[in-house]
Amino acid sequence: MNLNNLSIEVSAVSPKQYPTGNRPEIAFAGRSNVGKSSFLNKMVGRKSLARTSGKPGKTAQINFFNIDGQVFFVDLPGYGYAAVSKAEQQRWGAMMDTYLNMRKQLRQVVLLVDSRHKPSKDDIQMAEWIRYRFGYLIIVATKIDKLSAKQLEGNLQLIADTLKFTEDDILLPFSAETGSGKEDCWEVVCDTLEVEMPQLR
Ligand code: GTP
Ligand code: MG
Numbered sequence: 001m002n003l004n005n006l007s008i009e010v011s012a013v014s015p016k017q018y019p020t021g022n023r024p025e026i027a028f029a030g031r032s033n034v035g036k037s038s039f040l041n042k043m044v045g046r047k048s049l050a051r052t053s054g055k056p057g058k059t060a061q062i063n064f065f066n067i068d069g070q071v072f073f074v075d076l077p078g079y080g081y082a083a084v085s086k087a088e089q090q091r092w093g094a095m096m097d098t099y100l101n102m103r104k105q106l107r108q109v110v111l112l113v114d115s116r117h118k119p120s121k122d123d124i125q126m127a128e129w130i131r132y133r134f135g136y137l138i139i140v141a142t143k144i145d146k147l148s149a150k151q152l153e154g155n156l157q158l159i160a161d162t163l164k165f166t167e168d169d170i171l172l173p174f175s176a177e178t179g180s181g182k183e184d185c186w187e188v189v190c191d192t193l194e195v196e197m198p199q200l201r
Helices: 038-042 087-104 121-135 149-162 182-193
Strands: 006-012 025-030 062-067 071-075 106-116 138-142 172-173
Touching: 006 038, 025 038, 025 121, 025 182, 038 062, 038 071, 038 138, 038 182, 087 106, 106 121, 106 182, 138 149, 149 172, 172 182
Parallel strands: 025 071, 025 106, 106 138, 138 172
Antiparallel strands: 006 062, 062 071
């Protein structure tokens, strides 16, 4: 992979829109506004491949990004955004359930949590599902540029404790602002997908 061929493949709401073929995918989940789309953009070195926003609820569909014709990165809509209607929340839940439960190409779900906060009930539920399905967790702790080194250390411990970390679980501190943690995240992603590391710029 060289990250020269990047594009959105499809924004899907139902399975018939998902990409066909057998390319492996890795999906990124987490609360609305936690920084999923920003994480993806920073990882691939593009400012606005995935759309981001200061307002929660920006990503409303399942976005499949084609990475060098080899794998898909899947940007999931965020959960826990209270301001949307009940009907909208149900639609969201059904869309996520369908994707997460039926997608054979899905190799792992990476869960993003905000490094400043204790993981929410929804985060814990998502983590439990990931552990059940894949056997271990990959957690990205976002927005670490907003914390001092000392605060970060304490919060990482809190995150690991709250999600009941075992020695198989992986915790990756990250900042989409500074790019801190990017190389470690790529290493874990490439290991998971069994692809070679791209040349990072
Ligand atoms: P939804 O699409 O609503 O689920 O949100 P999302 O998880 O995709 O979040 P998004 O990437 O749109 O980022 C939300 C806000 O947080 C934006 O204003 C980003 O600029 C900001 N943000 C994301 N990551 C970081 C980070 O690492 N550091 C800082 N300081 N801000 C960040
Ligand atoms: Mg988003």
